[in-house]
Amino acid sequence: MLRHTKIVATLGPASSDAHVLERMVHAGIDVVRMNFSHGSADDHIARAEAIRDASVRARRPVGILADLQGPKIRVGRFAEGRVVLQKDAPFILDARCELGNAERVGLDYKELPKDVKPGDILLLDDGRLKLAVERVLGHEIHTIVRVGGDLSNNKGINRQGGGLTAPALTAKDMDDIRTAARIGVDFLAVSFPKSAADMYMARQLMRAAGGDALLIAKIERTEAVANLEEILDASDGIMVARGDLAVEVGDAAVPALQKRMIRAARDRNKLTITATQMMESMIISPVPTRAEVSDVANAVLDGTDAVMLSAETAAGKYPVEVVEAMSRVCVEAEKSAEVTLDREVLNQVFTRIDQSIAMAAIWTAYHLKVKAIASLTQTGSTALWMSRPNSGVPIYALTPEVRARNQMTLYRAVYPLLMSQQHTDRDILLWEAEQLLLDQGVVTYGDLIVLTIGEPIGAAGGTNTLKIVRVGEHRAPEALNAT
Numbered sequence: 001m002l003r004h005t006k007i008v009a010t011l012g013p014a015s016s017d018a019h020v021l022e023r024m025v026h027a028g029i030d031v032v033r034m035n036f037s038h039g040s041a042d043d044h045i046a047r048a049e050a051i052r053d054a055s056v057r058a059r060r061p062v063g064i065l066a067d068l069q070g071p072k073i074r075v076g077r078f079a080e081g082r083v084v085l086q087k088d089a090p091f092i093l094d095a096r097c098e099l100g101n102a103e104r105v106g107l108d109y110k111e112l113p114k115d116v117k118p119g120d121i122l123l124l125d126d127g128r129l130k131l132a133v134e135r136v137l138g139h140e141i142h143t144i145v146r147v148g149g150d151l152s153n154n155k156g157i158n159r160q161g162g163g164l165t166a167p168a169l170t171a172k173d174m175d176d177i178r179t180a181a182r183i184g185v186d187f188l189a190v191s192f193p194k195s196a197a198d199m200y201m202a203r204q205l206m207r208a209a210g211g212d213a214l215l216i217a218k219i220e221r222t223e224a225v226a227n228l229e230e231i232l233d234a235s236d237g238i239m240v241a242r243g244d245l246a247v248e249v250g251d252a253a254v255p256a257l258q259k260r261m262i263r264a265a266r267d268r269n270k271l272t273i274t275a276t277q278m279m280e281s282m283i284i285s286p287v288p289t290r291a292e293v294s295d296v297a298n299a300v301l302d303g304t305d306a307v308m309l310s311a312e313t314a315a316g317k318y319p320v321e322v323v324e325a326m327s328r329v330c331v332e333a334e335k336s337a338e339v340t341l342d343r344e345v346l347n348q349v350f351t352r353i354d355q356s357i358a359m360a361a362i363w364t365a366y367h368l369k370v371k372a373i374a375s376l377t378q379t380g381s382t383a384l385w386m387s388r389p390n391s392g393v394p395i396y397a398l399t400p401e402v403r404a405r406n407q408m409t410l411y412r413a414v415y416p417l418l419m420s421q422q423h424t425d426r427d428i429l430l431w432e433a434e435q436l437l438l439d440q441g442v443v444t445y446g447d448l449i450v451l452t453i454g455e456p457i458g459a460a461g462g463t464n465t466l467k468i469v470r471v472g473e474h475r476a477p478e479a480l481n482a483t
Contacts, residue, residue, distance in 0.1 A: 002394050004413040005299075005330040006030035006306040008065065008273055009323060011047050012038075012314025020319060022054040027323040030409045031063040031187070031306065035314070041179040048183045061416055063187060063409035065216070066180035068173045068202075070191025071166035074154045075124065076106025082152035085129060085145045093122075093131075093157075095139040104140075105151070109166055112157065113141050121160040124151060127247040158247040162222025168198035174205060181211030186406045188213040189239055194223040196234035203234075214407055216273065219261060220244035228264060237271025237305070237410070255298075262302045266388050271410055274299040275308035279326060283316035288325050296326055297333035303390060305412040334392075341366050341389045354454065354463035358385035361450050361466050366391040368468070371447035374433045375463070376421065380404045380411070382452060382463045387411045396442065398433050415442075424457045426465070427477040434471055445472035 009029040015021055032051050034044050048064055055062040079099040085091055090103070095113055097106035113136050116122065120133040122143065129151055131143035158164075168190060180188055188211075190202045203215055214236035217224070220243070224231060232238060240261050246254045258274065265272045278296050279288045288296075299307050307326060313319040341363065350356040358375075365373045373395045375382045383397035390413075397408050398419040408416035419436055423429055430451050437443045448470055454462030 002415070003028065003327055003331050004334050004392075004394075005304065006410055006412065007323060007326055007330070008033050008275075008306050008308040008410075009313040009319070010035055010308070010310045011051070012311075014315050014317070015313050015319045016047065016050070018050060018054065021050055022057055023320045024313065024323050025051075025054050025058040025060055025062055027320050028327040029062060029313075029323055031065050033065045033067050033189075033308065033310075034185075035067050036173075036176045036180075037067075037069040041176075041182075044179060045183055048185070061405050061409050063406045064183065064185045065187040065189055066176070066183070066185040066213070067189040067218075068176055068191050069170070070168060070173065070218075071170055072108040072154075073112070073157050073164060073166055074108045075151070075157060076100060076108060077153040078105060078151075082150055085148040085151055087145055087148040089145050089148070090134075091131060091143050091145050093141040093143065107157075108154070109157070109164075110139075111165065113139055115164050116141055116159060121146070123158045123160055123247050125149075125155040126243060127158070127251075156244070158244060160248070162248045166192070168193045169201055169205070177202065177205045177211070178209045180213065181206060181209035184211065184403075185213050186403070187216055187237075187410065189216040189218055190235075191218050191241075192221055192224075192244075193217045193231060194221055195227050196230040199231060199234035212403065214271070214410075216271070220248070222248045225249065225257060228261060229268075232265060232268050232270050235270065237273065238265055239273040239275050239308070240304075242274075242276040258299070259302050262299075262304050266303055269385060269388055271306075271384075272304045273306045273308050273410075274302070274304040276310065278307055278309060279312050279322050282312050282318055282322040282325065286318050286321055288322075288329075293329050296329045300330050300333035301337055303337075303412075305387075306410055337390055337392075339366070339390055339392055341391045354382055355385050357452055357463050357466050358382045359389075361452050362386045362389060362391050362393065362395075364466070364468065365393040365450045368448060368450075370450050370468070371443050371471075372396055372437065373450045373452070374398055374437060376419070376429060376433060376451070376453040377463065378404065378454075380408045380414075380416070383408055383414045383416075384411055387414050394442070396437060396440075398436065421457070425477065426453055426455060426457065429453060429457065430467060430469070431474065431477055434469065438471065443471050447471045 008031045010033040083102045092104035094104045095107045095110045122131040130147035216237045217235040218239040218241040220241040262272045279292045312322045395414045397416045400421040405416040451467045
């Protein structure tokens with residue numbers, strides 16, 4: 001059974017070896033995530049070259065996602081590397097402190113004293129430690145430890161309920177966008193956006209640098225949840241970044257928010273990636289926990305386009321095995337996924353011809369029980385629209401554009417293939433599409449398939465034709481024999 005849900009895997013020390021990377025591609029990764037919080041520009045360029053080489057060797061397209069670091073809202077460093085904070089003890093966050101101790105620590109985010117007030121709760125290290133703000137004196141935030149524990153260098157800080165004013169794009173992020181454009185990444189993930197303006201700025205910077213990556217907004221701030229619709233409209237997709245989001249809104253609120261965000265994204269024809277601790281135990285264990293299996297399966301049933309692995313593939317002991325395990329879970333969950341095609345399509349009104357053809361194709365394919373849909377596309381828009389309702393029908397997107405093929409690696413139930421499309425005759429192209437599907441082994445003689453194409457040939461946004469054919473029923477067009 002084909003897997004419809006895509007897998008995003010983070011690159012790191014555990015997955016940098018060329019042999020391991022190729023095995024991961026064979027195991028099923030669709031997109032690699034390069035975490036720009038770590039490494040230099042040269043490191044990222046080398047990793048991009050390595051994944052492209054592995055993709056070619058495995059004969060399987062793999063997209064590249066660059067994940068920006070975003071604002072460093074973190075404590076500074078300690079003289080001894082770490083301290084233990086005792087419950088009810090005083091502790092100072094000092095914007096001018098160089099090396100911390102058990103009484104105080106510095107701040108990477110120097111504006112934090114301006115953002116907090118007495119009574120605020122600060123959560124450190126993904127919420128493991130809790131500080132109550134008593135008073136703010138200039139560059140010092142005086143707190144009382146409410147939940148103590150180990151605190152080491154550069155751990156993150158969140159304010160309970162959100163509200164920190166740090167801008168989404170830092171000077172480092174702007175440099176990293178230029179590096180991402182040089183690499184030619186397919187997706188750019190923006191960390192901590194608060195509004196549509198943050199996404200518009202990131203898009204302008206990417207375009208100015210010569211890149212055309214799809215923009216993914218990481219929803220991890222309280223403000224981003226409140227502004228979800230406008231952020232979706234300014235983005236190509238979102239990442240449900242459950243780590244920082246859980247710290248700000250509370251862990252119990254995250255499952256319902258996950259469902260709401262995925263549903264809102266699909267309603268707007270946007271992409272979704274569900275992330276954070278999906279198979280965390282497999283960093284050190286060869287098998288996932290039952291809770292992790294359920295978590296991945298629920299994300300699939302929610303309708304996410306992709307599920308993401310972070311430290312599991314970046315630093316874990318079993319980078320190949322975790323991809324295989326996640327793939328198995330996705331396939332099993334998809335077998336019981338609800339088909340929502342009738343409900344989602346019948347209530348829509350379309351204003352574009354190409355979108356109408358896309359919906360007609362998916363409707364026809366499902367109700368006629370065809371083997372596959374083949375969409376001849378320049379940009380991938382038709383395939384994206386087809387992939388929004390859950391129909392259970394595989395969509396093969398045939399494109400002459402390498403960039404479009406790579407970006408479609410993230411679309412749920414879409415399988416992108418390169419097709420030269422050198423002819424301008426529609427019948428020839430449709431016949432060649434049929435032969436390509438036969439060559440790939442995804443259809444056999446006698447199968448019914450739905451084909452979509454646009455005229456004039458090669459024009460973006462021009463899909464205007466739907467054809468139902470039985471594979472092998474027609475001979476090659478005369479015009480093809482003539483050439």
